[in-house]
Amino acid sequence: MARSRTACLFLYGVPENDADLLYLARFPAPDPILYFAKGSRRVLLVPDFEIGRARKIFGPGQVWGMQTLAREEAERRGAAFPDLSPAALALSALRRLGERQLEVAENCPVRLVERLREGGMRVSVHDGPLVPGRLSKTPSEISRIVSVQRHTERALAAAEAVMRHATIRRGYLWLGKKLLLAEDLRRVINLCLLEADCLASHTIVAVGDQAVDPHEEGHGPIRAGEPVVLDVFPRSTRTFYFADITRTWVRGRADPQLLRQHRAVFEAQRAAMRVMRAGASIRRAHEEVLRCFIARGFLTGERDGRLQGFTHSTGHGVGLEIHEPPRVGPVDPKLRFREGMVVTVEPGLYYLGRGGVRIEDMVVITRRGVRNLTRYHKRLEI
C-alpha cells in the first residue's frame, strides 16, 4: 500500500462492522478499537480486558489498553477522571507515538476528525478505497470463502430435502399434518449453518409474489407449483468471511410461463459469466443479462405501482462484507474486472402474479474467465 511517508494511518471503528479495520488489524471485536500504522509500526488500542486476546491475534504489532492509557494520561494532566472518548484516546496514543500528521478513512466519524484537528493534528482524509488489496482475494481468502459456501450448500441441501419430502394436499405443501412454512425452511438452513459456525442473517425464503421485494424475507405456507426463492448469505464466526447463493424451487409442476422465466434467468447468468474475465468491462456483464431478458421478452418497469422484471444489479463483491466492491451493474464502462475478485452473478426476474426467480452463484475472476465457487444444481422443479 503506498502511503504518505509522513502521515500515520489511523482507523477507529468496530472491527466486525468495519471490514477495512478487520482486514488490517485481523482482530475481530464487537466493540470499537483504534488502529495506528506507519511504515512497519502498527499499534492497536483495545479495552484493557481485550489485551490478552488481542496480543494472541494481532501479530507483531504492539497492543495497548484503553483504560491504562486513559488513566496514565489523567495522572499526567492531573485530571480527575480518565477520558475514554475516542478522540482523547487517539490524541494520547499519537502523543506517545510522536505523530502529528494523520491519514483517516473516508468513514472516520466527523466529530472525531474535528477533535483531532482541535488537538493539533493535521488530518487528511484518504481518497478512494483505503485497502485496495481487499478487491482481489488471495488464495487463502478464497479458500475461506469457499469453505463458507460449502456449508451454505449443505444447508440448502437440507432445506431441499425437507421441501422434496413434503406431501401435496389441497394445493399446498405439508409436513405430516402441518403446513410446510417458509419459516420452517429458513430454520433448517440457519440451524445447519450455526452447526458449522456460520451466522446466517436475513435468510430469504420468499414464496410467490413475496419475491417481488427482493429483500422481503418471506413467510407462510407454500403452494404446489409456486416458486420459492432461497437466498442464503452467512458469515463465518471464525474467519468472518461471507458466502452467498440463491436458488429457486418449485414443488409439483411449474407452468410453462414460469419455466420460460427460469430458463431466461439461467441463460442470462450463463451469458454474463461468458463475458467476465480479468480486464473485461464490469458493466458488460450486467448488459448481457439485460440483453438476454429483452431478447426473451422479459421486460422491466413499473407496473401496478410496483417495479417488476429485473429490478436489481447482476452482482456484487463478497469478502469480509456481504456487499463489497465491485458492484456488477450499470457502472462506468471503464471499470474492469481484476484477477481474484470474488463476485456474485445473480440475475432475477420478478412479476406479480407469477412470483420471482433468481439464480445466484459466487465466482472468482481469472485471467481466462471465471471459476465458479458454487456447486449446486439449478433445476427449478424438485
Next chain:
Amino acid sequence: MARSRTACLFLYGVPENDADLLYLARFPAPDPILYFAKGSRRVLLVPDFEIGRARKIFGPGQVWGMQTLAREEAERRGAAFPDLSPAALALSALRRLGERQLEVAENCPVRLVERLREGGMRVSVHDGPLVPGRLSKTPSEISRIVSVQRHTERALAAAEAVMRHATIRRGYLWLGKKLLLAEDLRRVINLCLLEADCLASHTIVAVGDQAVDPHEEGHGPIRAGEPVVLDVFPRSTRTFYFADITRTWVRGRADPQLLRQHRAVFEAQRAAMRVMRAGASIRRAHEEVLRCFIARGFLTGERDGRLQGFTHSTGHGVGLEIHEPPRVGPVDPKLRFREGMVVTVEPGLYYLGRGGVRIEDMVVITRRGVRNLTRYHKRLEI
C-alpha cells in the same frame, strides 16, 4: 427532540449497525440508507428494491428509491451515469426537499460531510447523544428486551441440563464416551436461541483460566470442580433488541476458595443493586462493587503480567446495541441513573490458577430502585 428549526437532520448508515438510525427509521437493513427529518417531515432513501418493504415499515414518512433518484438526477444534469455515492444521493434529495442547512450525527463519515459542504450545504455536527430518548426505555422496548432475556434463560437452562447430566470420570466431564466440551455448551445455547429467532454472537463458555480474558470465548474440556463462565447476549432478529446474562457453574465440588470468590461476586452484585435508582450516582454502583471486593480481600492488579481481580466495569446499557450508554463504571460522579434505563450488573473476579466467576443480571432502573429483568438461579455448584 429539540432541534434547530432551520436545520434538517440527516443520517447515513447501515441501520443494523447504527442504533440511532434504526431507532429513528425503524427500518432494519443490512445496507446503507439515508434518513432526513425536519419538523414532522421524514424521508427515507433506500435501494429501489427495498422501496416496498420500507413503505410497509417506515410509517407515515416518505420513501424514495436511490436508483430512481440517481437516474433522474443524471437525466437532469445530462450526466452519462447515475451517481449512487451517498454524497450525490444526499445532495439530490436535499435539493428536492429545498434544504440547505443540515445537522449530522457525530459518527457521520467525514468524507460525506466534506462533500456536502462542497455541494453548498451548511453542515453542523450534533453534540452529544443524537437521540437522548434511547437512554430510557419505553415499556414496549422493555418488553422486547425481556422477551429476548426469557429466550436467553431458556437457552442457558438447556446448557445447564447438559452440564448437569454429564458424568465425571478421571476428573473430567463426559457425555457418554465423549468429553463434554465448552463448544458443546455453546452450540446448545446458540441453537436454542436461533430456534427463538435470536442471534447469539460471541457466546462465552470460558473454562477455568480462560475467563481471565473476559472476552475469550472459551474452548475445550471441562474439569470437575472447575468454574465455567457462561455469558450470553443475543439479539432478536425480529425486534433487533439485545439481552444479556452471565452465570458461573461448577460440576462436582467447588473448593472453599472458589466458593468465597463466588460469594463475593454475589454480594457485590447485591450491594450495587441496592444503591441503584433513578437519580442516584452511576459511579456509586461501581464503587460498591469495588468496596465489597476489597472488604473481602479480593484485590485487583497486574500479577504475572496479567490483569487479575475485578478487571472490567460493573455494567452497561442494553437496547438496540449490546453495549450502549450508560456505562456503569468509574465515570463522572455527576452522571445519574434515569428511570427506564436498562443496564447490566455484572461484577466478576478472575484469578489465574483459580479461574473466573461472573454473575450478570439485567435490570431496569425505577424511581425506588431496580426491577430485575432476569430470572435465573445464582448457584455455583450444579
